[in-house]
Amino acid sequence: MWVDDVDAVHRQSVAPGLDVTFPPTKMPGNVRQKHVRHPDGRVFRVSKGIEESA
Numbered sequence: 001m002w003v004d005d006v007d008a009v010h011r012q013s014v015a016p017g018l019d020v021t022f023p024p025t026k027m028p029g030n031v032r033q034k035h036v037r038h039p040d041g042r043v044f045r046v047s048k049g050i051e052e053s054a
Helices: 007-015
Strands: 020-027 029-036 043-049
Touching: 007 020, 007 029, 007 043
Parallel strands: none
Antiparallel strands: 020 029, 029 043
16 A cells, blocks of 8 residues: 555554554665554555655
8 A cells, every 4th residue: 555654654553553563664665664454364565655865
């Protein structure tokens, strides 16, 4: 799932106690990503492309 702000989604996930399986992290390929487990057991990757610093 692509979003505008991974860190904001992370805060919204932590507040109600959702199961965050991977915190927001800069990944290869200029992507910031986190993982959250849905109550049905599926894990969703929440991502945002990031631009490299010049």
